[in-house]
Amino acid sequence: MAFQNILLEQPEPGIYLLTISRPKALNALNSATLDEIAVATDVVAEDPGARVLLVTGAGEKAFVAGADITEMQNFTPGQGEAFSAHGSRAFAKLEALPLPVIALVNGYALGGGCELALACDWIIASERAVFGQPEVNLGVCAGFGGTQRLPRRIGPARALELLCTGRQINAEEAAAIGVANRVVPAAGLRQTGLDMARVIAGMGPAAVRYTKEAVRRGAELGLAAALALESQYFGRCCATQDQKEGMKAFVEKRPPRFTGR
Numbered sequence: 001m002a003f004q005n006i007l008l009e010q011p012e013p014g015i016y017l018l019t020i021s022r023p024k025a026l027n028a029l030n031s032a033t034l035d036e037i038a039v040a041t042d043v044v045a046e047d048p049g050a051r052v053l054l055v056t057g058a059g060e061k062a063f064v065a066g067a068d069i070t071e072m073q074n075f076t077p078g079q080g081e082a083f084s085a086h087g088s089r090a091f092a093k094l095e096a097l098p099l100p101v102i103a104l105v106n107g108y109a110l111g112g113g114c115e116l117a118l119a120c121d122w123i124i125a126s127e128r129a130v131f132g133q134p135e136v137n138l139g140v141c142a143g144f145g146g147t148q149r150l151p152r153r154i155g156p157a158r159a160l161e162l163l164c165t166g167r168q169i170n171a172e173e174a175a176a177i178g179v180a181n182r183v184v185p186a187a188g189l190r191q192t193g194l195d196m197a198r199v200i201a202g203m204g205p206a207a208v209r210y211t212k213e214a215v216r217r218g219a220e221l222g223l224a225a226a227l228a229l230e231s232q233y234f235g236r237c238c239a240t241q242d243q244k245e246g247m248k249a250f251v252e253k254r255p256p257r258f259t260g261r
């Protein structure tokens, strides 16, 4: 499929790689790019063989340097609200994909770029990654989910410090406070993502899908309701041939051969 601002590739069966690519603007997100992210998400959602989506930025300098400031500078209140809602819708679609979505953060992940990474299920950071929510320095609050997803990931006090000061943090600090899961050398970022994706793609697909749904939906519920939800998903897994195969393989001391049924 031909896109102007992103690339969607399938480097290996079941593994998709979405690259934000607007090098002249350090991959900043304008409206057209948000639309393309939403279309690419639909493409992945409609592929029953899709197992993992990796998200990264083109070039060596930036993951995504934010929402596009040139597009936003003369916004009316109505245009501002609509643009924020536009980004939120695109990121919500990405987050709702029934498979793990992993951000490979290769450089600046600022403002809308940090928010794009936070809409992914987890983040692997290159040692060159820089995270931050500098919106207050532009006279706006975060608009693509930062005020909501950052506190849910690292707690309200740490999130508010970053959101109110605009302070940028390096990959090491991002991992220490739980923004990123791990830090890897820049040259190994893509390979680390592919290796992790391959491991996930080798697991029972329904088990991975229900795991993500249990964690994501359960986070919105009280503990008792969330545990009941987990039991439902556990039961649904037991309806799959892959559950029979996985447990039979353990008993027979051999690797499982999952088929996605």
Ligand code: CAA
Pocket (backbone or CB within 6 Å): 024, 025, 026, 028, 065, 066, 067, 068, 069, 070, 084, 087, 108, 110, 111, 112, 113, 115, 134, 135, 138, 140, 141, 142, 143, 144, 146
């Ligand atoms: N929007 C539009 N263009 C951007 C951009 C952005 N967010 N970030 C960088 N660019 C453009 C620059 O204008 C520049 O273009 P020109 O060459 O035409 O001048 C080009 O990308 C390269 O950028 P710099 O020359 O600034 O590169 P640098 O190495 O000196 O600095 C940087 C890199 C620190 C990331 C700096 O570009 C920067 O601070 N960018 C803005 C970061 C930011 O404030 N992001 C938040 C945006 S607001 C937002 O995201 C709101 C929301 O939540 C919805």
